[in-house]
Amino acid sequence: xxxIHLILCCLFMIAAAATTFAQGSGETLISNATxxxxxxxxxxxxSILIRGGKIVAVGKAAEVKAGPGAKVIDATGMFVTPGxxxxxxxxxxxxxxxxxxxxxxxxxMTDVVDDTDIxxxxxxxxxxxxxxxxxxxxxxxxxxxxxxxxxxxxSAEELILADAPRTIKFALGENPKRSNFNAPGxxxxxxxxxxxxxxxxxxAFTQGREYIQKxxxxxxxxxxxxxxxxxxxxxxxEAIADVLKGKMDIHSHCYRADEILMxxxxxxxxxxRVHTLQHVLEGYKVAPEIAKHGASASILPDWWGYKMEAYxxxxxxxxxxxxxxxxxxxxxxxxEHARRFYQEAGKMMKYGDLTEEEALRLITLNPAIQLRLDxxxxxxxxxxxxxxxxxxxxxxxxxxxxxxxxxxxxxFFDRKKDLEMRDKIAKEKKELIEREKKLPGAxxxxxxxxxxxxxxxxxxxxxxxHDGKAIRxx
Amino acid sequence: MKLFxxxxxxxxxxxxxxxxxxxVLAQGSFAIRNARIITVTNGTIERGTIVIKDGKITxxxxxxxxxxxxxxxxxxxxxxxxxxxxxxxxxxxxxVSSVPATVDTTELGDFKANMKALTAVNxxxxxxxxxxxxxVTTVLTCPRGGIIAGQCALINLDGWTPEQMKLLAPAGMHFxxxxxxxxxxxxxxxxxxxxxxxxxxxxxxxxxxxxxxxTIEDAIAYMKAREAAAADKSIPARAIDxxxxxxxxxxxxxxxxIMSANGEREIKAAVEFAEKYKLKLIINGxxxxxxxxxxxxxxxIPVILGSTLDLxxxxxxxxxxxxxxxxxxxxxxxxxAFSTGDAAxxxxxxxxxxxxxxxxxxxxxxxxxxxxxxxxxxxxxxLVGSIEVGKIANLVxxxxxxxxxxxxxxxxxxxxxxxxxxxxxxxLYEKFKDRQ
Numbered sequence: 001x002x003x004i005h006l007i008l009c010c011l012f013m014i015a016a017a018a019t020t021f022a023q024g025s026g027e028t029l030i031s032n033a034t035x036x037x038x039x040x041x042x043x044x045x046x047s048i049l050i051r052g053g054k055i056v057a058v059g060k061a062a063e064v065k066a067g068p069g070a071k072v073i074d075a076t077g078m079f080v081t082p083g084x085x086x087x088x089x090x091x092x093x094x095x096x097x098x099x100x101x102x103x104x105x106x107x108x109m110t111d112v113v114d115d116t117d118i119x120x121x122x123x124x125x126x127x128x129x130x131x132x133x134x135x136x137x138x139x140x141x142x143x144x145x146x147x148x149x150x151x152x153x154x155s156a157e158e159l160i161l162a163d164a165p166r167t168i169k170f171a172l173g174e175n176p177k178r179s180n181f182n183a184p185g186x187x188x189x190x191x192x193x194x195x196x197x198x199x200x201x202x203x204a205f206t207q208g209r210e211y212i213q214k215x216x217x218x219x220x221x222x223x224x225x226x227x228x229x230x231x232x233x234x235x236x237x238e239a240i241a242d243v244l245k246g247k248m249d250i251h252s253h254c255y256r257a258d259e260i261l262m263x264x265x266x267x268x269x270x271x272x273r274v275h276t277l278q279h280v281l282e283g284y285k286v287a288p289e290i291a292k293h294g295a296s297a298s299i300l301p302d303w304w305g306y307k308m309e310a311y312x313x314x315x316x317x318x319x320x321x322x323x324x325x326x327x328x329x330x331x332x333x334x335x336e337h338a339r340r341f342y343q344e345a346g347k348m349m350k351y352g353d354l355t356e357e358e359a360l361r362l363i364t365l366n367p368a369i370q371l372r373l374d375x376x377x378x379x380x381x382x383x384x385x386x387x388x389x390x391x392x393x394x395x396x397x398x399x400x401x402x403x404x405x406x407x408x409x410x411x412f413f414d415r416k417k418d419l420e421m422r423d424k425i426a427k428e429k430k431e432l433i434e435r436e437k438k439l440p441g442a443x444x445x446x447x448x449x450x451x452x453x454x455x456x457x458x459x460x461x462x463x464x465x466h467d468g469k470a471i472r473x474x
Numbered sequence: 475m476k477l478f479x480x481x482x483x484x485x486x487x488x489x490x491x492x493x494x495x496x497x498v499l500a501q502g503s504f505a506i507r508n509a510r511i512i513t514v515t516n517g518t519i520e521r522g523t524i525v526i527k528d529g530k531i532t533x534x535x536x537x538x539x540x541x542x543x544x545x546x547x548x549x550x551x552x553x554x555x556x557x558x559x560x561x562x563x564x565x566x567x568x569x570v571s572s573v574p575a576t577v578d579t580t581e582l583g584d585f586k587a588n589m590k591a592l593t594a595v596n597x598x599x600x601x602x603x604x605x606x607x608x609x610v611t612t613v614l615t616c617p618r619g620g621i622i623a624g625q626c627a628l629i630n631l632d633g634w635t636p637e638q639m640k641l642l643a644p645a646g647m648h649f650x651x652x653x654x655x656x657x658x659x660x661x662x663x664x665x666x667x668x669x670x671x672x673x674x675x676x677x678x679x680x681x682x683x684x685x686x687x688x689t690i691e692d693a694i695a696y697m698k699a700r701e702a703a704a705a706d707k708s709i710p711a712r713a714i715d716x717x718x719x720x721x722x723x724x725x726x727x728x729x730x731x732i733m734s735a736n737g738e739r740e741i742k743a744a745v746e747f748a749e750k751y752k753l754k755l756i757i758n759g760x761x762x763x764x765x766x767x768x769x770x771x772x773x774x775i776p777v778i779l780g781s782t783l784d785l786x787x788x789x790x791x792x793x794x795x796x797x798x799x800x801x802x803x804x805x806x807x808x809x810x811a812f813s814t815g816d817a818a819x820x821x822x823x824x825x826x827x828x829x830x831x832x833x834x835x836x837x838x839x840x841x842x843x844x845x846x847x848x849x850x851x852x853x854x855x856x857l858v859g860s861i862e863v864g865k866i867a868n869l870v871x872x873x874x875x876x877x878x879x880x881x882x883x884x885x886x887x888x889x890x891x892x893x894x895x896x897x898x899x900x901x902l903y904e905k906f907k908d909r910q
Contacts, residue, residue: 118789125793180572284906304899305601305818307572316903323907336785339793343825346879352903398828398879399837422792429790 027051028409029066030388033075036395038082038364039379041357048080050386053408058380073390073404081360081395082379083129083387083407084341087298087367088251088278088331091131091338092117092148092159099138102176102190102200105168105239107143109133113156119335120159121152124413126339127389127402130161130377132331132367134278137171137253138178140191140200144168144239145251147371149387149407165372167275168243170252172197172259174309198262205270208240215241249275249372251298255309257285264293276370278331280321281313287324296327296370301344301362302351318362319352329367342389346396359396499529499866500891505540506871509549514556514845515860524554526867529890534861545892547871552884555841555876556860557611557868559628559848560823561778562732562758562813565605565613566595566629566636571818580619584682585689587720589624591615592643595636603897605820606631608881609870611888612641612858613820614778614813614848616648616732621686623648625720626732628852630868632888641866645852646732646756647724651740651747652682683743690751693721730754730853732778736761736787745769756851758813761787764799767806776809776851779843781816782826794833800843801834811848828877840877866890 028050035046035058047064049057057064066072090096094112098104113133123131129150135143147164174180177192191197214231221228242248250267254260254277267274274295277283281304283290283297290297299321304313321328330345332338345363348354354362368378377385386409393400405413504526511519511534525533525540533539540546569576578594595615605613611631617624625644633639654675696718703711723729735744736759745766748755757763760777763770770777784796792798803810812826823844831840849859857866870876871885886893 119785122785122793284903285909287906288910302822303818304604305570308570311570312902314899314902316899316907320903320907336783339785340783340829343829343879349880350882352907396879398825398877399832401832418793425790 027066027070028073028386029064029070030073030075030080030390031064032061033078033080033390034394035080035380036356036360037380038357038360039381046080048380048386048388050409053386053410055380055382055384055386058382075390077392078403079391079394079400080380081127081342081389081391082364082384083377083389083405084127084363085329085367085371085373085378086123086128086131086332086338086341086363087276087329087370088333089131089133089338090136090333091119091123091133091335093133097136097138098143099136102139103141103204103236103240104135104139104143105141105204105237105243106235107135109135109143109146110160113146113148113160115154115156115159119338120150121413122335123338124150124152124405125402125415125418127342127391127395127405128338129387129389129405129407130368130371130373131338132167132251132371134167134251135169137169137175138181140171140176140197141204141240142169142171144248147373150412151407151410152412161373166242166248167251167371168239168248169278170201170250170263172252172254172263173256174307175253176200180307194256194259194262197259198266201263201266202269204240205244205266208237208244209270211237212241212244244270244272246272251276251278251370253278255279255281255313257282260286261289264289264295268293279333281310281317283326284314284317284320285312287321287326290321291324291326296329296366297321298329298331298367298370300333301330302347315347315351318348319354322354322358323352327366327369328362329370330362331367342391342395342400342402343398346398349396356396499889501528502890503527503541503544504547504867504887504890504892505538505544506547506549506554506869506885507540509871510553511861512553512555512841512876513861514842515862524861524869526869526887526890529867531861531863531865531867531869534863547885549871551873553872553874553876554861555609555870555872556845556858556865557870557886557888558609558823558844558876559811559852559859560605560610560613560814560820560844561811561848561851562780562815563605563613563615563820564618564815564817565601565615565631565820566597566599566639566817567591567615567617568817569596569599569601579617581617581624584620584685585622585717586617586620586624587622587647587718587724588716589617590627590644591617591625592627592629592636592640595627595629595639597633597635597639600898601817601820602631603894604818604899606886606893606895607821607883607897607899608824609872609876609883609886610820610823610844611868611870611886614645614732614852616646618648619650621650621652621682622689622721623650625729628854630888632891632893641857642852642854644723644729645854646730647721648732648734648758649686649744650734651744652679652686653737653740654679687747689718690721690725690753693718694725694751697722697725724753725751727752727754730756732756732758734758736780738762738765741766742769745773745775748775749773760799760803760810761796763808764802764806767803767808770803771807774809776811776847777803778811778813778848778851779803779826781814782812782830783822797829797833798835800827800830800840804835804839809847809851810843811851812843824877824881825879828879831877837877844877 031047035043045061047061049064092114094114098107134145145167147161148159191200276296276298278298280297302315318328341363345359348359365378368374387407389402390404391400392403403415506524511522522536523538564579567579581589614626614628616626626646627643628641628645629639699712703709731753733744735741755775758778759780763777786795814820827840827844831837846859849855867887867890869887872881874881
């Protein structure tokens with residue numbers, strides 16, 4: 001049973017990988033499209049020239065010329081957007097929460113990247129090209145996150161953006177205080193209140209500061225020619241020290257206005273800044289304070305009501321914070337939502353009247369800024385990675401769908417090819433099952449493996465199912 | 475003959491229940507003029523007038539006369555749609571899903587046919603006005619859990635009391651066909667379904683199927699005993715059993731079984747089960763309904779689709795399997811309706827239908843899947859689901875295509891009453907947007 005499942009998975013992945021084809025070397029011209037650049041407006045009848053995985057020209061079709069031998073994609077009637085960037089994902093991870101301690105700054109998501117997660121392909125099919133898989137929110141200070149390009153079929157090493165600026169997950173509110181996750185009789189873990197969450201973080205910062213001082217003293221003594229004993233290496237405090245030195249950006253899960261203010265105040269006390277507030281459902285209540293502090297906001301677009309701290313969430317959050325000058329992005333935090341990111345952004349034009357480009361930036365340039373990768377991705381500009389999505393209509397129309405997704409000029413999703421592959425995959429699956437049945441001693445499957453494979457997101461692990469998958473069934 | 479009988483049953487049912495409780499219709503006259511009218515059942519009128527009087531639509535057309543006392547809305551540049559219907563929700567039964575004190579969806583036990591969703595609908599729930607936000611006026615709200623969860627109610631999203639909201643109750647009895655659990659987290663939501671190793675899980679599933687059949691047979695015996703006693707005073711009456719009593723209209727085919735079944739195996743078994751006991755069946759969920767489409771078409775069994783905005787169930791299923799499910803069913807001639815299965819996210823209903831249209835379903839069919847089709851499936855198409863003279867005035871005035879992401883709802887009528895479109899979210903927005 002398990003063997004069949006494995007073989008099927010492998011087969012499917014190989015098949016899907018085969019649909020991609022290398023074209024990074026030569027030139028590719030996407031011609032005659034409506035281009036939504038996310039940085040400098042809309043170009044009707046526009047073309048994009050790609051060379052070496054980068055955008056080398058973008059403009060009116062008449063102005064963008066390809067060399068001889070360039071591969072030309074006629075995109076007449078199509079819309080092109082930058083590849084989408086998800087600033088809060090848990091896709092392609094073997095595990096999400098190291099929740100046993102209240103501070104686990106030493107663990108790294110880069111060590112648990114699962115390049116076989118089918119959700120990579122599903123999200124590519126929705127135009128996603130870059131994701132920021134985060135540690136979970138079970139503890140006040142979680143682990144270090146990772147940035148991936150969704151190059152389906154490649155190894156984890158090739159997915160990981162190794163030179164992306166480092167980020168770490170913090171979490172406030174119900175999840176780190178385990179409000180919704182207390183099994184009767186189970187031992188409680190500190191912290192259990194928002195007061196405790198603050199002190200957990202303050203304690204970590206305090207220890208981190210002392211750690212820095214010890215090492216500074218050691219280095220200073222060495223410089224003076226002494227032969228001092230080095231302090232004990234502590235991987236947790238190394239990470240906290242990097243946070244305090246501004247070498248690692250804080251991405252903090254938060255919901256309520258009071259806890260948002262708390263974290264900003266606490267960081268200011270230690271001379272640092274919250275880089276990005278994650279979820280930040282009540283951000284609209286304290287938008288002036290967030291803008292003043294200088295944090296950006298990565299939000300759930302229109303989620304609400306799934307827990308107490310989400311009861312005051314409103315879909316106008318993106319608009320209010322944008323109007324206050326906060327850099328706002330939309331994130332998925334869900335393998336399901338991540339496949340229709342463009343719809344989530346489109347809705348934001350209705351809730352608070354964001355312009356088309358403002359709405360598009362929520363899923364492209366703004367998350368790129370939050371990851372400090374905006375020099376490389378997030379808009380259709382010369383010099384940036386050719387991470388592009390071709391739609392069969394306006395991406396903010398509910399009736400449109402992505403047809404092609406490319407990363408660095410290479411096609412990783414092509415709906416036509418996907419449709420072509422389906423019969424072939426079904427046939428091979430049938431053959432494999434037949435072959436397996438004939439194997440001597442093989443355990444006969446008694447039931448097709450069709451039951452729900454729940455896709456865990458961070459809140460799943462906290463007893464919620466905002467992925468939706470599990471709630472509705474049966 | 476069979477069709478005639480079904481129709482008769484059907485209309486009797488409507489009459490019986492509507493006598494029991496038609497929604498409280500508003501007094502007064504209104505007219506929407508110069509609007510694009512998408513009637514759903516009789517095409518689109520590019521520039522027309524709708525007249526509403528005492529809760530009902532009394533005129534529709536290019537030259538409909540507007541009564542003198544009517545309050546008039548200028549619909550220039552706007553579109554009018556029938557209110558959308560969400561065919562499976564828990565609206566009114568839950569407020570904050572992770573706070574048990576606010577959740578009344580799931581009674582204990584496996585057989586709870588006497589549980590009535592309408593009883594627990596909180597007409598003052600903050601979820602209700604939020605659900606209306608994008609044009610949903612009517613929802614089926616259903617109890618959850620166990621094998622027979624209880625009685626669903628079709629309610630309008632406006633009213634001071636549950637009775638005023640009621641359009642039809644019971645509108646269906648929510649069953650879940652027992653499934654094999656596989657251990658872990660996958661199985662077992664919504665009821666105490668089997669888990670663990672295959673053999674054990676199968677045995678437990680079989681026991682559950684057995685107990686479902688026994689319950690129905692018990693109810694049939696109960697009904698006969700009660701009827702016999704009523705006809706002949708010398709026969710001692712069987713003591714009233716509220717759970718079995720509630721199943722009598724189901725056994726008589728007056729109240730449909732809304733059967734949650736997603737797998738091919740469960741859907742087939744559900745069809746067989748319904749045939750055996752002559753129950754009126756509606757499949758709910760229907761993840762693999764496409765694999766059983768021929769059978770469903772043949773037996774004229776409709777499907778209330780589970781979330782269209784859903785992930786595939788298995789790794790080797792097509793990425794768009796949920797998006798294209800409605801289209802596949804439509805091509806196969808199976809009747810369908812969309813649902814969110816939710817409370818907080820009922821306002822996303824138009825995007826479920828819209829996504830299906832992005833993946834092959836004709837746009838008009840997508841719109842029907844949230845208007846006239848659910849009305850037909852639930853047996854209330856004489857009352858709601860389209861813009862026609864004589865129907866209840868559940869109307870939505872928009873600035874564009876009602877399924878589109880950017881469209882705003884400008885006005886709404888429920889049972890002929892203009893509805894306040896503000897809600898918890900708009901109020902918080904107004905309160906905080908300009909704060910210093």
